[in-house]
Amino acid sequence: MLERVSDDLGHEIWIKRDDLTGFAMGGNKGRKLEFLMADAIAKGATCLVGCGARQSNFIRQMGAAAKLCGLRCVAINMRLPYEEAYGRPDGRDLSSGGNPLLDQMIGVELETIPDGTWDSLFEAMQDRAKQLEAEGEKVYVIPVGGSSVLGSYAYNRAGIEIDGQIEENFDWIITPTSSSSTHAGLAYFYHQTKTKVYGIACDPEEDLLDELARLANELEQLTGASKVMQRSDFLLSRDYVGPGYGVPSEAGQAAIQYLLKNEGILLDPIYSGKAFAGMLGLIKSGEISGRICFLHTGGLPALFGGGAQETLDQQESHWTAKSPENK
Numbered sequence: 001m002l003e004r005v006s007d008d009l010g011h012e013i014w015i016k017r018d019d020l021t022g023f024a025m026g027g028n029k030g031r032k033l034e035f036l037m038a039d040a041i042a043k044g045a046t047c048l049v050g051c052g053a054r055q056s057n058f059i060r061q062m063g064a065a066a067k068l069c070g071l072r073c074v075a076i077n078m079r080l081p082y083e084e085a086y087g088r089p090d091g092r093d094l095s096s097g098g099n100p101l102l103d104q105m106i107g108v109e110l111e112t113i114p115d116g117t118w119d120s121l122f123e124a125m126q127d128r129a130k131q132l133e134a135e136g137e138k139v140y141v142i143p144v145g146g147s148s149v150l151g152s153y154a155y156n157r158a159g160i161e162i163d164g165q166i167e168e169n170f171d172w173i174i175t176p177t178s179s180s181s182t183h184a185g186l187a188y189f190y191h192q193t194k195t196k197v198y199g200i201a202c203d204p205e206e207d208l209l210d211e212l213a214r215l216a217n218e219l220e221q222l223t224g225a226s227k228v229m230q231r232s233d234f235l236l237s238r239d240y241v242g243p244g245y246g247v248p249s250e251a252g253q254a255a256i257q258y259l260l261k262n263e264g265i266l267l268d269p270i271y272s273g274k275a276f277a278g279m280l281g282l283i284k285s286g287e288i289s290g291r292i293c294f295l296h297t298g299g300l301p302a303l304f305g306g307g308a309q310e311t312l313d314q315q316e317s318h319w320t321a322k323s324p325e326n327k
């Protein structure tokens with residue numbers, strides 16, 4: 001439990017530390033990779049192929065998992081992929097340092113292509129996969145963020161772990177939502193129970209709800225559980241994306257500072273900081289209350305993303321603010 005935050009907010013706030021898990025500095029992609037790697041090995045893969053932003057946590061963790069299993073790992077990335085409808089967001093460029101530095105150290109074969117839409121990134125990944133197949137590799141392509149049905153299954157299982165660690169079940173679980181398998185897996189597990197899962201979108205994408213419903217549907221087929229979920233069964237706030245995917249937001253940066261000042265726990269600028277800001281907002285508006293668990297999905301290498309020190313210096317007043325409400 002977060003004692004000081006709970007005192008401050010007047011609710012019981014817990015934190016699930018998936019930032020402290022395995023695969024090269026941890027994060028939510030580790031749980032997904034446990035199942036994805038088993039599948040890759042079962043299918044005789046020799047080479048993993050994935051894609052993401054330069055600051056992708058998934059690529060870093062996939063690289064570490066590949067090394068552990070003795071596989072080659074190729075990743076196509078862009079500084080900042082974006083949605084056609086929204087264009088490339090303005091904001092601090094985090095694309096150097098942090099994750100891409102670790103990718104290089106780990107030995108991921110990183111190929112950076114010019115910025116464009118997510119669809120063009122997926123296409124480039126498929127082309128590269130075909131090329132590698134032609135060269136004789138047995139390729140295992142992992143969808144962005146590890147969000148195949150196996151990724152969702154990992155977070156379906158996480159629900160069992162969470163419930164086993166506490167005496168009384170939570171009223172709410174708050175998670176960042178982007179490629180969606182974390183949210184989908186948890187929401188499917190808790191569907192029709194006392195615990196409600198609320199996702200905070202870190203991505204302006206219009207079809208996040210379709211994605212959540214699709215993954216839940218595939219989970220139903222995989223597990224044989226007779227629970228069907230529709231778009232309307234998912235709780236998702238889009239109010240905390242800020243300037244766009246991959247770019248820090250004011251509220252997110254303030255939330256990072258708030259948790260640090262109160263508990264000495266770090267959050268990241270792209271996902272967990274924004275999600276924590278979302279949780280604070282939902283508590284303030286009275287939408288959520290009671291026993292609340294924040295899922296810390298990791299992402300801390302992005303704190304060392306390009307230009308971090310300069311921004312901190314520029315925003316000195318910002319970083320000495322007492323709480324997000326003062327913003």
Ligand SMILES: *Cc1c(COP(=O)(O)O)cnc(C)c1O
Pocket residue numbers: 027028029057058145147176177178179180181182183268271272297298299300
């Ligand atoms: C990928 C990621 C998320 C989002 O999880 P999805 O399952 O892709 O929705 C949240 N936090 C961090 C730190 C991540 O790397």
